[in-house]
Amino acid sequence: MKSTISSKGQIVLPAELRRQDGIQPGQTFEIERIEHGEYRLVLTEPPRNQGLVDALLACPEKDWFEPLPSESTLSIEPRS
Helix, strand or coil: CCCCECCCCCECCCHHHHHHHCCCCCCCEEEEEEECCEEEEEECCCCCCHHHHHHHHCCCCCCCCCCCCCCCHHHCCCCC
16 A cells, blocks of 8 residues: 655555554554665554453343443432
């Protein structure tokens, strides 16, 4: 795949690669210079909520989670 460097020195990572690896805006990369004209990008942090996504995908069966009832904060008594 090709990408063009902008006048600000920015390079766009093609959408197909971002989709394949789940890369989201705000994630950071380290850039290593291998030699003249050859560089390597290394993701420096795991995707946000990766542990949660893994846990949800590991659910034993559909509808395993049950919704919890929600309460209004207006019903909470202040402490004295």
